[in-house]
Amino acid sequence: MDRKKLFNPSGSDSLSDRRIIKGDSTNIFNLNNVRYQWANLLYRNMMGNFWIPEKIDLTQDKNDYENLTDYEKEAYDGILSFLIFLDSIQTNNIPNISNYITAPEVSLILSIQTFQEAVHSQSYQYIIESILPKEKRNMIYDKWREDKILFERNSYIADIYQDFLNQPNDENFSKALIADYLLEAVYFYNGFNFFYLLASRNRMMGTSDIIKLINRDELSHVVIFQQMIKEIRDENPGFFKDEIFYEMFEKAVEQEIVWTNHIIGNQILGITEETTEAYTKWLANERLKSIGLKPLYDGFVKNPYKHLEKFADTEGEGNVKANFFEGTVTSYNMSSSIEGWEEF
Numbered sequence: 600m601d602r603k604k605l606f607n608p609s610g611s612d613s614l615s616d617r618r619i620i621k622g623d624s625t626n627i628f629n630l631n632n633v634r635y636q637w638a639n640l641l642y643r644n645m646m647g648n649f650w651i652p653e654k655i656d657l658t659q660d661k662n663d664y665e666n667l668t669d670y671e672k673e674a675y676d677g678i679l680s681f682l683i684f685l686d687s688i689q690t691n692n693i694p695n696i697s698n699y700i701t702a703p704e705v706s707l708i709l710s711i712q713t714f715q716e717a718v719h720s721q722s723y724q725y726i727i728e729s730i731l732p733k734e735k736r737n738m739i740y741d742k743w744r745e746d747k748i749l750f751e752r753n754s755y756i757a758d759i760y761q762d763f764l765n766q767p768n769d770e771n772f773s774k775a776l777i778a779d780y781l782l783e784a785v786y787f788y789n790g791f792n793f794f795y796l797l798a799s800r801n802r803m804m805g806t807s808d809i810i811k812l813i814n815r816d817e818l819s820h821v822v823i824f825q826q827m828i829k830e831i832r833d834e835n836p837g838f839f840k841d842e843i844f845y846e847m848f849e850k851a852v853e854q855e856i857v858w859t860n861h862i863i864g865n866q867i868l869g870i871t872e873e874t875t876e877a878y879t880k881w882l883a884n885e886r887l888k889s890i891g892l893k894p895l896y897d898g899f900v901k902n903p904y905k906h907l908e909k910f911a912d913t914e915g916e917g918n919v920k921a922n923f924f925e926g927t928v929t930s931y932n933m934s935s936s937i938e939g940w941e942e943f
Contacts, residue, residue, distance in 0.1 A: 600620070600621070600699055600767050600772050601621075601699075602698050602699060602767070603626060603698060603699060603700070604626065605626065606625065606626060606627075607623065607624065607625050607626055608625065609623075610623045610624045610625040610626065611624065611625075612624055612625050612627065612629060612632060614632065614633075614634040617634040617635075617701075617702050618701055618702065618834050618835075619635075619700060619701065619702050619705055619827055619830045619831050619834060620699055620700060620701060620772075620831060620834075620835065620838075621701065621835065622701030622702060623701065624701055624703060626701075626703055626706075627703065628703045628704075628706075628707060629703070630703075630704065630707075633704045634702065634704070635702055635704055635705060635826070635830065637822075637826050638702070638705050638707070638708050638826070639704055641708050641819055641822060641823060642704070642707055642708050642711065644819060645708060645711045645712070645715065645816070645819050646711065648812075648815060648819070650718070651718070652718070652721060652722035652725045652726075652809050652812075653725060655805050655808050655809055657725070657726065657729040657730055657805040657806070658729075658805075659804065659805060660726075660729070660730050660803050660804070660805040660806050661729060661730050663802045663803050664730050664731070664803070666802075667797075667802070667803075668866075670864075670866035670867060671797070671867060673862070674793055674866075674867060675793075675797075675803070676731070676735065676738070676739055676742070677742060677746070677749070677862040678790040678793055678794075678862060679723055679726065679727065679739055680739050680740070680742040680743065680746075680749065681749060681752065681753075681790060681858070681862075682719075682723060682790055683720065683723045683739070683740065684749075684753050685782055685787065686716045686717075686719040686723070687720055688753075688756065688757060688760065688782075689712075689713075689716040689779075689782065689783075690713055690716040690717050690720060692760045692775075692779075693709050693712055693716065693779075694709075694713060695760070695763070695764060695775075696709065696775065696776070696779065697709040697710065697713075699767070699772060700827075705823075708823055712819075712820055715816045715820075718816075719813050719816065722809050722812075722813060725809075726806055726809065727739055730806070748857060748858055748861045749858065752854050752858050755850070755851075755854060756778055756781075756782055756786075759771075759774050759775055759778040760775055760778065762774070762775075763775040769838060773838055773839050773840075773843065774843065774847070776824065776827065776828060776831070777839075777843065777844060777847050778847065779824050780821075780824040780825070780828060780886070780890075781847060781848065781851045783817055783820040783821045783823075783824055784821045784825075784882075784886040785848075785851055785852070785855060785879070785882060785886060786851065786855060787814075787817055788878075789855060789858075789859040789863075789875060789878065789879065791810055791814055791911070792870070792878070792904055792907065793863060793867065794806055794807050794810045795807060795810070795904075795907045795910035795911055796867070796868075796869045796870065796907065799869075799907060799910055800868075807910060811910075811911070821886075825889050828890050832890075832891070841892060844887070844890075844892055845895055848883050848886075848887060848895055849895065851883070852895075852896075855879050856875055856876055856879050859875045859879070860872050860875060863875070877899060877901070877903045878902060878903050878904055880895075880896040880899035881896075881900065881901060881902050881903075882902075883895055883896065884896055884899055884900070
């Protein structure tokens with residue numbers, strides 16, 4: 600694949616010529632001339648979702664943490680460590696993806712995603728600094744060094760991204776996009792569920808509030824990659840191979856289940872190895888269906904954590920609501936100049 604030019608004077612900004620990848624636009628952000636309206640709508644939504652973590656009081660969480668069981672503390676610490684990795688690698692990698700995106704309106708929302716991932720990293724730092732004792736803080740950031748299962752998880756996604764950087768060809772780019780989608784659409788949610796479960800027992804409520812805001816952002820990132828993948832499949836038949844989707848999804852689900860059982864297991868009230876498997880496979884099926892592929896796991900058609908929806912839902916300013924269990928955005932804060940909204 601060829602990296603797009605910073606400025607391409609000979610390019611065409613005609614909507615009929617525009618493509619997500621392998622296009623030939625000037626790369627000028629003419630937002631009055633947009634082919635992918637879903638990107639325009641997401642831009643407005645993502646801009647309306649600005650937030651900073653320090654506005655959320657974590658004083659009670661510090662007290663709650665001291666009263667968690669040892670198993671709950673271990674899960675809390677380990678999940679934070681994994682989430683820190685996810686947002687760190689996305690902050691670094693999204694610009695690498697954007698370098699090959701030739702639709703300016705899509706590049707624009709990827710730049711906002713990069714900013715949001717950085718805010719998420721800051722949020723985890725704020726949680727750690729506010730709640731955990733000093734002697735534990737570095738351990739959270741370094742847990743991947745000593746935890747073999749966490750290291751293998753981190754390495755799997757990082758190696759796919761690095762392969763594309765080392766050899767930026769079509770096959771490696773397609774795998775990097777699938778990996779991005781898996782990270783945004785599958786990897787976060789057993790961890791999020793743990794925090795919502797604590798909140799359902801009135802514990803770590805401040806942490807849960809921050810996770811809700813991160814959750815809302817991540818849902819928009821899921822939609823970005825859903826739409827990018829669908830558009831690229833339409834515009835470039837054969838670019839993606841269905842068997843690679845299934846192979847990577849199967850690996851991701853396997854790792855997600857192993858990791859969740861490793862860090863949570865059957866020791867946390869409300870989470871079992873059976874519910875972890877059921878939830879992860881159900882979620883993977885939903886994510887595959889949303890990009891036009893058949894489900895991978897027969898019989899996994901029900902979300903075992905449906906009762907936690909009220910903790911996953913977020914109501915922000917302007918009646919912005921996101922429900923990650925359903926994988927759709929039910930209402931958006933949009934400029935009055937845009938009419939209607941297409942659910943993805």
